[in-house]
Amino acid sequence: MSSIDADPTASWLSREELDSARERLPILYVHAVPVRVDHSGTVTSVGLLLRVSADGIINRELVAGRVLYHERIRDALLRHIEKDLGPMALPRIPVSPVPFTIAEHFPTPGVTAYVDPRQHAVSLAYIVAVTGDCAPQHDALDLAWLSPHEALDPQLLIEMTGGHGVLLRQALAHLGHAV
Amino acid sequence: MSSIDADPTASWLSREELDSARERLPILYVHAVPVRVDHSGTVTSVGLLLRVSADGIINRELVAGRVLYHERIRDALLRHIEKDLGPMALPRIPVSPVPFTIAEHFPTPGVTAYVDPRQHAVSLAYIVAVTGDCAPQHDALDLAWLSPHEALDPQLLIEMTGGHGVLLRQALAHLGHAV
Amino acid sequence: MSSIDADPTASWLSREELDSARERLPILYVHAVPVRVDHSGTVTSVGLLLRVSADGIINRELVAGRVLYHERIRDALLRHIEKDLGPMALPRIPVSPVPFTIAEHFPTPGVTAYVDPRQHAVSLAYIVAVTGDCAPQHDALDLAWLSPHEALDPQLLIEMTGGHGVLLRQALAHLGHAV
Amino acid sequence: MSSIDADPTASWLSREELDSARERLPILYVHAVPVRVDHSGTVTSVGLLLRVSADGIINRELVAGRVLYHERIRDALLRHIEKDLGPMALPRIPVSPVPFTIAEHFPTPGVTAYVDPRQHAVSLAYIVAVTGDCAPQHDALDLAWLSPHEALDPQLLIEMTGGHGVLLRQALAHLGHAV
Numbered sequence: 001m002s003s004i005d006a007d008p009t010a011s012w013l014s015r016e017e018l019d020s021a022r023e024r025l026p027i028l029y030v031h032a033v034p035v036r037v038d039h040s041g042t043v044t045s046v047g048l049l050l051r052v053s054a055d056g057i058i059n060r061e062l063v064a065g066r067v068l069y070h071e072r073i074r075d076a077l078l079r080h081i082e083k084d085l086g087p088m089a090l091p092r093i094p095v096s097p098v099p100f101t102i103a104e105h106f107p108t109p110g111v112t113a114y115v116d117p118r119q120h121a122v123s124l125a126y127i128v129a130v131t132g133d134c135a136p137q138h139d140a141l142d143l144a145w146l147s148p149h150e151a152l153d154p155q156l157l158i159e160m161t162g163g164h165g166v167l168l169r170q171a172l173a174h175l176g177h178a179v
Numbered sequence: 180m181s182s183i184d185a186d187p188t189a190s191w192l193s194r195e196e197l198d199s200a201r202e203r204l205p206i207l208y209v210h211a212v213p214v215r216v217d218h219s220g221t222v223t224s225v226g227l228l229l230r231v232s233a234d235g236i237i238n239r240e241l242v243a244g245r246v247l248y249h250e251r252i253r254d255a256l257l258r259h260i261e262k263d264l265g266p267m268a269l270p271r272i273p274v275s276p277v278p279f280t281i282a283e284h285f286p287t288p289g290v291t292a293y294v295d296p297r298q299h300a301v302s303l304a305y306i307v308a309v310t311g312d313c314a315p316q317h318d319a320l321d322l323a324w325l326s327p328h329e330a331l332d333p334q335l336l337i338e339m340t341g342g343h344g345v346l347l348r349q350a351l352a353h354l355g356h357a358v
Numbered sequence: 359m360s361s362i363d364a365d366p367t368a369s370w371l372s373r374e375e376l377d378s379a380r381e382r383l384p385i386l387y388v389h390a391v392p393v394r395v396d397h398s399g400t401v402t403s404v405g406l407l408l409r410v411s412a413d414g415i416i417n418r419e420l421v422a423g424r425v426l427y428h429e430r431i432r433d434a435l436l437r438h439i440e441k442d443l444g445p446m447a448l449p450r451i452p453v454s455p456v457p458f459t460i461a462e463h464f465p466t467p468g469v470t471a472y473v474d475p476r477q478h479a480v481s482l483a484y485i486v487a488v489t490g491d492c493a494p495q496h497d498a499l500d501l502a503w504l505s506p507h508e509a510l511d512p513q514l515l516i517e518m519t520g521g522h523g524v525l526l527r528q529a530l531a532h533l534g535h536a537v
Numbered sequence: 538m539s540s541i542d543a544d545p546t547a548s549w550l551s552r553e554e555l556d557s558a559r560e561r562l563p564i565l566y567v568h569a570v571p572v573r574v575d576h577s578g579t580v581t582s583v584g585l586l587l588r589v590s591a592d593g594i595i596n597r598e599l600v601a602g603r604v605l606y607h608e609r610i611r612d613a614l615l616r617h618i619e620k621d622l623g624p625m626a627l628p629r630i631p632v633s634p635v636p637f638t639i640a641e642h643f644p645t646p647g648v649t650a651y652v653d654p655r656q657h658a659v660s661l662a663y664i665v666a667v668t669g670d671c672a673p674q675h676d677a678l679d680l681a682w683l684s685p686h687e688a689l690d691p692q693l694l695i696e697m698t699g700g701h702g703v704l705l706r707q708a709l710a711h712l713g714h715a716v
Contacts, residue, residue, distance in 0.1 A: 375561065379558055379561070379562055381606070382554065382558070382606050383558055383562065383564070383565075383606055384565045384604050384605075384606060384608075385562070386562075386563045386565055386659055425563050425659070426563075427560070427561050427562055427563060427657055428643060428644070428645070428648075428657050429563070430641060430648065430649070431639065431641060431659070455638065455639040455641070456635070456636065456637070456638060456639060457635065457639070458635070459634065459635060460610065460634040460635065460636070460661065462609060462610060462634070464607060465607070466607070469607075469609065470609070478606050478607050480565055480604070480610070482639065
């Protein structure tokens with residue numbers, strides 16, 4: 001999970017209220033795997049955000065964030081992509097609300113492949129083609145575009161913490177890239 | 180949405196806390212369309228619960244309910260199916276967590292095809308084959324098994340309120356039954 | 359199924375060979391439901407081709423056609439969309455090869471919801487956003503854009519023969535439009 | 538692709554006719570990934586067939602085979618699973634015809650992740666829970682049950698030729714197992 005807490009105005013709960021809810025309810029998220037495509041819809045590259053974590057480590061991350069009260073999933077996707085990739089990314093939000101996977105993050109390791117120490121988060125994950133100019137925003141240092149083959153590097157996937165490596169591999173498998 | 184409030188012990192929040200969260204956060208639900216199948220996986224009938232609403236009207240409903248804190252989606256499905264269809268229903272919970280649709284219920288009509296005056300509820304919807312004996316529980320009067328053809332009756336679908344008719348038609352379309 | 363036979367050069371089999379294969383093998387097709395979307399990916403309209411059948415009746419149809427030897431599914435989609443909607447339609451071919459449904463057409467009525475008297479055709483069906491100028495080609499008279507609500511008209515769906523009405527309703531259901 | 542040629546009576550074409558069609562048309566296949574599940578639908582193990590190839594090498598394979606003329610996809614799945622795993626395997630054929638992926642095999646390497654030197658084969662791939670006793674048939678030596686974790690072994694996946702390793706990894710990713 002990423003820096004959803006960076007923008008307090010994006011939340012309709014106070015910090016204390018959100019912390020309280022996080023101990024009581026599954027929290028709904030969206031994840032987006034940004035991709036570039038050619039005219040036949042073939043994915044030519046995958047976009048990964050480079051962020052510096054609180055302890056100074058550079059992480060590669062997908063786009064992720066919380067769905068707000070009274071916000072459609074497609075609007076949450078749009079908001080988080082624009083927040084992370086800038087207002088000119090021109091994402092093509094999928095026509096169907098069916099995600100390619102559901103990532104269930106538990107505070108306890110071992111329940112699923114996803115862990116989030118802060119909360120029980122259920123994320124709907126989508127692959128989103130972006131067609132405009134991407135400019136990483138806020139705490140992201142850069143946006144790296146990798147070919148599907150490069151993105152399958154096991155070392156890269158293991159280093160992507162917070163479940164982002166698992167989700168990236170699931171996305172690539174869904175696209176037909178698996179070895 | 181159905182009688183999720185019938186069993187207060189199923190909630191890890193007090194009634195007041197849940198009411199408060201419902202005004203602030205999207206609440207995660209599951210819906211299940213119970214079906215009977217033959218040996219080739221062809222759906223032979225669809226199960227609908229008959230419930231009496233607070234104002235004495237008999238409604239046909241699908242299985243539905245909230246996902247609790249630290250509960251896997253598949254465990255929530257299992258719990259709600261057993262709650263509504265009894266402990267001998269022997270459901271075959273799908274192997275993949277990908278739902279056939281996401282039903283976004285808003286308190287305001289017109290945002291999507293789904294309305295829930297009480298809350299913003301996001302439901303992951305699954306078709307679940309049941310192989311055992313189904314005995315409606317709690318406030319359900321009966322369980323009616325309809326052929327896919329009977330379940331496509333426009334009058335029936337319109338009478339299924341709370342978005343259950345929309346969801347049933349989506350499930351039938353996903354199964355290949357559409358006219 | 360549509361006028362795939364209109365362009366003999368598109369086939370790598372002679373007419374006699376194709377006729378012979380059609381009596382012996384399932385033939386692979388693609389169907390496309392052309393849609394217009396807004397910036398959030400919401401479908402605002404659905405495109406239907408108006409064609410005159412051999413007996414002078416005007417039919418509303420989806421885009422459809424055969425997958426050729428050594429042709430990728432995404433290239434077949436692109437080719438048939440350009441063939442029917444013109445070279446400036448600018449379709450966004452889906453990133454994933456997973457269709458929203460598989461339409462199994464049998465020469466014998468009653469096996470599935472789809473009938474094709476000429477052959478056993480298995481079609482992979484996709485919803486494809488088009489962003490450019492559409493100009494119906496060949497034997498299509500016009501392209502009609504309907505809102506999702508208009509496209510759900512039962513009379514319209516029944517009049518769309520060859521399984522196109524069934525498939526359109528399945529597509530609309532997949533998009534969340536069902537009543 | 539597997540030993541579909543082992544049973545000539547399963548084909549409605551002569552060997553010569555089928556060979557001819559294979560040079561002219563995409564041939565429709567199904568693949569099945571056999572799995573064992575617990576009561577919550579969680580996959581506990583994956584079944585792999587051990588076969589001796591023509592040159593004496595032992596291969597691990599999934600269930601696969603051709604869809605015949607006038608055969609439903611679900612009947613083709615059932616037939617190939619019973620052919621490979623025996624008549625008591627008791628498979629639960631999925632209720633929906635939507636596959637978890639489409640595997641496009643080309644005779645030319647590099648078009649997709651799948652190669653089949655004999656033909657252009659388009660395969661619809663399903664994950665199928667089996668609940669009975671599996672006894673490998675015909676040319677299969679044994680059936681090995683691996684945990685999802687064991688099945689993710691990169692060495693195993695690379696050794697599974699004919700695209701079976703790619704497809705197995707895609708299936709595991711679809712189930713939420715990816716690292």
